[in-house]
Amino acid sequence: MPYVNIKVTNEGVTSEQKAELIAGVTDLLEKVLNKNPATTFVVIDEVETDNWGIAGEQVTLLRERAKE
Amino acid sequence: MPYVNIKVTNEGVTSEQKAELIAGVTDLLEKVLNKNPATTFVVIDEVETDNWGIAGEQVTLLRERAKE
């Protein structure tokens, strides 16, 4: 009965990509730990780039700088 | 000083239902563990059905199938 939480920045993840993440993580837990898919939960959180910091800065700034 | 996080799918939970969950969990922690309600936090997260997976599939698909 695993519970998996995936946090990524909110930058256009499609429903199809979410379905792939859910299927992929569920398969991995069955393959590696023999966990039953029926009781495997996967929750995806999409976090605004203003709300995610790395290296002391908002991801929003990193993205702007990368475009320059 | 307990901290409780409740994650449910975002399917029309009303403000009254949220109030019931908050009161109910706070009472339970006082009754079972004698925790002071004044420092009991409850945070409810409502997760889109596209972002919640069970049995390797998005809840969105389970809901559509249930309607058929």
Next chain:
Amino acid sequence: MPYVNIKVTNEGVTSEQKAELIAGVTDLLEKVLNKNPATTFVVIDEVETDNWGIAGEQVTLLRERAKE
């Protein structure tokens, strides 16, 4: 398919008390939101008092002061 995480300080919670918390939260979600107990997860984390802060101080200190 709710997921509930309860964090309390690690101060002698018994297995029976954990069972009461699990049963109580699961019942509450069924009563308030009609959630199926079969797919309701409850995870309890017991946190050392040195690792929990409130009002800028470790709970360990609060407990020592309360004994004086």
Next chain:
Amino acid sequence: MPYVNIKVTNEGVTSEQKAELIAGVTDLLEKVLNKNPATTFVVIDEVETDNWGIAGEQVTLLRERAKE
């Protein structure tokens, strides 16, 4: 490689304040534990006042009462 999650109520936190929180937490972890800022993540969650409970009540109610 610390991971820090800050949850606050959704009551008008500005992008500048988020940047201050991210910079401040990252600095603190470098100062206290010598953690490399390059691999320090900070994620801020803004929670609706209806979804945050304290003392068994929604923060929304506490705010209304404080205005009276």
Next chain:
Amino acid sequence: MPYVNIKVTNEGVTSEQKAELIAGVTDLLEKVLNKNPATTFVVIDEVETDNWGIAGEQVTLLRERAKE
């Protein structure tokens, strides 16, 4: 810069299995969302069976019943 948290019951997960989970999730995020492995974090929590509830009961009880 994804952050993934995997919670499983504490029932003898080996270091090799943890390494497989970490590698598998990191690969999946690169494949599906083109996320850079260098800034992908995976944190595995092993939860005591007394502290994990499903269907209103501790997993400890489910395991005992399964042995009978």
Next chain:
Amino acid sequence: MPYVNIKVTNEGVTSEQKAELIAGVTDLLEKVLNKNPATTFVVIDEVETDNWGIAGEQVTLLRERAKE
């Protein structure tokens, strides 16, 4: 009433360092967002290096390699 969760690897964090993190984060939230320290919670999780992955590998391996 903020809630802050700090996850670091379990590599000898002292009680004094935990106290500094708790005080520092609580001060930061008061300074930046005017949050009341009395209802600011900080929870520190120490994660085994085998259970923390970055760049697809366990931190345990990164530490061993760094010693060579």
